[in-house]
Amino acid sequence: MTAGMYSSFITSHWFSAEAKLIWSDTATLQAWLDVEAALAAAQAQLGLVPVEAAETIALKAQAGLFDTQKLAEEIAFAQHPLVPVLHQFEALCGDAAAAFVHLGATTQNIFDTAVALQMRRTHRLIEDDVRKAVMALCTLADAHKNTLMAGRTHGQHALPMTFGFKVAGWLDELDRDFERLEARLATSFPACMGGAIGTFAAMGDKGREVETTMAQGLGLLPAGLPARASYDRANDYFTALALLAGTAQKIAEDVVFMQRTEIGETSEAFHMGKVGSSTMAQKRNPSTALLLVSLARMLRGRLPMALESMIRMDEGDSSATNVVDTLAPELAILAASVAQTLARLCEGLVVDPQAMRCNVDRTRGLINSEAAMMRLVPALGRPAAHRLLYEAAQQAQTDGTHLLAAVESHPLAQGRNLTGTLADALDPGSYVGQSATIAAETAQRLIRKWQRVPSCG
Amino acid sequence: MTAGMYSSFITSHWFSAEAKLIWSDTATLQAWLDVEAALAAAQAQLGLVPVEAAETIALKAQAGLFDTQKLAEEIAFAQHPLVPVLHQFEALCGDAAAAFVHLGATTQNIFDTAVALQMRRTHRLIEDDVRKAVMALCTLADAHKNTLMAGRTHGQHALPMTFGFKVAGWLDELDRDFERLEARLATSFPACMGGAIGTFAAMGDKGREVETTMAQGLGLLPAGLPARASYDRANDYFTALALLAGTAQKIAEDVVFMQRTEIGETSEAFHMGKVGSSTMAQKRNPSTALLLVSLARMLRGRLPMALESMIRMDEGDSSATNVVDTLAPELAILAASVAQTLARLCEGLVVDPQAMRCNVDRTRGLINSEAAMMRLVPALGRPAAHRLLYEAAQQAQTDGTHLLAAVESHPLAQGRNLTGTLADALDPGSYVGQSATIAAETAQRLIRKWQRVPSCG
Amino acid sequence: MTAGMYSSFITSHWFSAEAKLIWSDTATLQAWLDVEAALAAAQAQLGLVPVEAAETIALKAQAGLFDTQKLAEEIAFAQHPLVPVLHQFEALCGDAAAAFVHLGATTQNIFDTAVALQMRRTHRLIEDDVRKAVMALCTLADAHKNTLMAGRTHGQHALPMTFGFKVAGWLDELDRDFERLEARLATSFPACMGGAIGTFAAMGDKGREVETTMAQGLGLLPAGLPARASYDRANDYFTALALLAGTAQKIAEDVVFMQRTEIGETSEAFHMGKVGSSTMAQKRNPSTALLLVSLARMLRGRLPMALESMIRMDEGDSSATNVVDTLAPELAILAASVAQTLARLCEGLVVDPQAMRCNVDRTRGLINSEAAMMRLVPALGRPAAHRLLYEAAQQAQTDGTHLLAAVESHPLAQGRNLTGTLADALDPGSYVGQSATIAAETAQRLIRKWQRVPSCG
């Protein structure tokens, strides 16, 4: 019997398998044990614990040695998530070492530091998939730096641009998103070892040194002031995940639109056997993009719960930590799944330059009305130029003529030869501004940057 | 100096002027005074207060008699919103009546009951505008019950349908939204008069009778158990407002899409002088629909704050009531503005049946692939029929041929004369199901219903 | 390997086991098959499908006959959740019946109707646990209708009341919460069978009759206009779940406060072996109440995602339905868990009347200052009475004297014998208003009501 979308046979393939492994029960238990071992090692180094005890603790800190079925029962009975684990761990370590297990720590110290380890591994998954997406988008931006398409605002054609320019905008935002995550990872998830209320009371004067030493052993920063009622640090990272989700959703919604039956400018990778509908044989849905929208909403929609959990009574408050103890894994799995799905979407995107061009031409010159106005300003002044263009453009839309014809028949145009003035101004390709330059520069900059970044951890 | 979107010269026209009047400072003060007067009248009726005192109180319960500038200063000093009002009110009433002002009431009793009065007036505004929207949509549904257009799912053409059917779907949902509001209005906003903690301690044995009598006087239900820490009732109405906003946004986003430059199936009312852009003269943005989306988000986005404010310490908690004291007016103004903008959108919507038909035909038969499959099932069985259609439809999309041609050239079709079988199955008009019936029935049902409802209050 | 809080060994005991069973993969598959069988039966009844085919379909509609491992793989490949199920189902039914499987239906019809069946079962779980909570609270309200305690507002003592009155306030709200759920269940989760876009195109003229007949077979209402892009109905129920969560959280936070070390007025059920901390042996945390707060936040925090998913493109939109396909089970499991935890909390609550009385007396008369003022109004008039009490009360707080002493030493009291006037007004027990009546009445009313309601479904 399985409940929950991550493991259901209906939806489990939506979610990153690697991320689910990182946050599985076994891996979580192992992360707890890794922290217990690092704590004992730090205490041994500082003379608080016998070296042999720390060695025994390290040796027995293996999830595989535990009876997890029994753990589940004991946890439900004790209504405490860690004490039963410690009992089994002490038994595994034997009398001599058992007394030095979990010395001076509180449950939340272990949990929070374990989350730091797991989140770091998830971060690398995210990085790998963001890199794939960035690389695929850089290729598209460069290849299509001159591919003409309609720039649209408020659902209407605005100005011509190139597809490469659009992709550059996605890239610029996506790169910033990951920059934020990278910059915040270490400070958002420090090692915490202040004991029950953060005063290090159970470790005497060496408490802060234990935290620092343990942190070094785990490759983390020490919390310094490990107030258990503080959660701004983790939330700083989680808000950046929400921004990543926002960017992914924006890209995905653009793709859904561009694949609309009537638009047809891009389409998702398709393989025979992919099914769009149980009855409509023709359907080629942008299902990856639509799934990406869904995953982004699931991630972004969970952020307020994380933010609310900053508000904690006094020195510790399980009504808040219960929420984030279960939410942090969800945010991590969802973020990795967003990145993975985004990479798949970007790598499979098929572009149809002909359809893009065809759409640009549908409005018979209107998309270049700003260009026309800029050209008429020297001759007519801005107010008259704007009035002429506004009236001619509305006329052209009402009766379906070409903008040029509508301009020519406008009273203000009588007696002037505007056709020559406007001829090339109405060529869409002439009014894409810095589209190509921005597309090419962005692609080159990000290829260089992302090739350099080594994946580790 | 003005701050805040409701009164800013940039955005004040987005919001219902009538709703802003209902929730203005003056009207709010008047609503408080109306409640104080009704309280005194009820107490006089039950012999707790001299009749003359209640009459004086009723006479002086006029916002225009108050010095609101002085009130603002006194409120800031006392850090209490009502006590300064009572002081001025007592002075207006004179010594004899002053002792009977606000007898046995607590501030929140006055505020909550005043909100009930203001919300009832806002509800009638909403009703009037929902009626306008319903009527306009009924006209469209009936007029276009046979107007063919593409039904779309997941951003792709699915099956043909009629525009009237689409509008019927909007109508059905919109009517349910208002039904909910209407059904909840009275129970969501009762009169409350239980005193400081809801025990009626300051009014002796007659407290509950005072509440009931006062409620009758105001045309409200009595709270019965006026626990100040309960807010489920008002939230019941507010959640229904969020559903109304959801429906409005769904309609608005459909309109934004149908007005897309490449789609052109509907468009918003336009008047010369409406400006889409400061530089692009051609722009005819669906600005009413886009504004409606924005207003709906502003309303829906505020709901979690109302829900959170149900969680109140003990018998009363200003950390929660401060939020809803300011949020309830915002929700009311936003809801009235959503309804008003929806009415404007629906009343001005221009339909282009030719563009709808043109879009249906773009996929060269694919939109009827389900119809074709249903036709082939008797001959081929469902699995073979689905396989033939799936492969033919994918082929047709890849090479741009008509679905019929792709079917005919499929191996499974060889030696069978499928052309005859499929000929009329591929006519989009033949496969709209109950579109017309549903459109007509829905329009008739709702016209009857909404014509009947008298507007009052 | 397990991920997800519902099945993790650390947290699975937080969640209703029965609810998880209802929403397990197996039960969900079974619900789909139940809908397919009901569809075929309805179609047989209306002559659209051979009776034998419908019988075969009913016979094979058993989740146990399916290869779910293979399903998971096929779903991931097809990127479609139902088509692989249909393939196995058709194979199980054999050629003759296979052609009549899923006739005229679309995937979402099956899913939504299955959710209706599962939600109805969940609703009965919720009802059972709300009944337990109501019954326990009725017992408390009646038993403690005269148990004096401090009424508190804004974190400060306000007026005296009784514990029974407080519980009556909880009860009144909780009962309304369930009333809403009960009233909305049927309309929120109708049977839907309109096909791909809701036009019944694949079932000819009998489509609406099929939906109605199938709905009767399943004990549901028919959708009538089964627009797939409408989701206001389900959201109407979900918003009521959020209100239930709000009430549960309010009760839980009251209990957390009353169990505070310094307050000690109530405490949760405790058993030896329940652990509050891994190191602090004395800890008796209100862990059930804290967990209830967490669960309520998890439920309430998910509502905005459901509301947002009302906004659906055109006639169907998987970017929205993906979200609710996974969210509906989460909301259901969380709601059942909230109800279950609330029942456990209420049934185990231990009351300490002595501590309540002790807290009332801590402020040396101040809690009755309103009573004192009401008594002085006849003698002094309201303004002077308020001024005297305000200044005396502030004085008493500053120097720790009894309110009576502070009143007596106030200038306005000189020459009047106020001690006699105030003596019994300062007895907390004399100023609890309708506390006892409301407590007793509420308990009696709800016991009668909830005993009557039969549990079924």
Place this chain on the structure above:
Amino acid sequence: MTAGMYSSFITSHWFSAEAKLIWSDTATLQAWLDVEAALAAAQAQLGLVPVEAAETIALKAQAGLFDTQKLAEEIAFAQHPLVPVLHQFEALCGDAAAAFVHLGATTQNIFDTAVALQMRRTHRLIEDDVRKAVMALCTLADAHKNTLMAGRTHGQHALPMTFGFKVAGWLDELDRDFERLEARLATSFPACMGGAIGTFAAMGDKGREVETTMAQGLGLLPAGLPARASYDRANDYFTALALLAGTAQKIAEDVVFMQRTEIGETSEAFHMGKVGSSTMAQKRNPSTALLLVSLARMLRGRLPMALESMIRMDEGDSSATNVVDTLAPELAILAASVAQTLARLCEGLVVDPQAMRCNVDRTRGLINSEAAMMRLVPALGRPAAHRLLYEAAQQAQTDGTHLLAAVESHPLAQGRNLTGTLADALDPGSYVGQSATIAAETAQRLIRKWQRVPSCG
């Protein structure tokens, strides 16, 4: 007639008057004009615009010269917020300069860059008030570094600590909050001047240089790739505001609790004339803290709307920008009000060390049970020590004896002289760990840091 909480006489005093000035209509119009002037100046510097025209534009860029009443009417008619402003501006500038007004810009360029200017000013307000709060808290942390109080977790006494340590935890978090805001201000609010879709089409090859030059003139960073559909940057700052609100709410809720009638450890500044209730004369509510909770919720609760507005159609989407055009001022005003109210709360906080000590002693030794266990581990081993303490502590709570007595009567203690071993371990003052050190260090570190930071802008 005024609507809206910022200007209502009931609530306007809740909000920062300075922030409201920054975001008033007049100041907003001025900020737009400042951007227009900076644009013209940059274009003049690069030879795109005559120097005299730019000078005229700068000269006329004064909000005081505009007819704002007329503007409001024209904006409502044109349904465009800027074009009417430009018309008045052009008229003010005269024909020669008018043609160079707004050259190559789009409305959103002006709005976004103006918001950058206004947000920078708001940021300095926030800084000033955070500084006040930090300074007040540093004074408290240092003064009370040794003031003993109960550390609490899950609503129960946990370990002893000092009040200075608690304040240090607040400080550490608050300082991080501002660090984030400071680090993000410049990158979150760049100058944008890419024109209608961000391609700089209307400014030819010099467009990017214009943006850079204009940005320098305004003291901002240039956007570089001014994609109008990107909003991650502003949201990066807004999420940090939500974290600040979270910290403020946490502090405020701690204060509300500590001022509880039964706790009395701290209290807010009080002045005679401050009113807690319209009828209960004794009330001294923690109204500043409660207001701070409310303001923090209003701010945090609005964040999801900002995040959702990242999702923008194509190259620009007013359904999203409408929301943030009105939300950014609200977030700014709320953030400044949160900071201002936090400063007032911290500066006025009154501490009662005697009440703190009294509360520590209420549990008769139990608060030191961890200390006792640590002391017994060497003698008994950890499992036996924990068992002895657990059973003794539970016993002590059940029958109200002192922990020491309960330990002594425990079977495991028989025959051992534990009284001597435990005597000083049960002195609360002996088990506060690094409380004093952390309090003093944090105060010193932050005083040094915050004294250094110069306020400017």
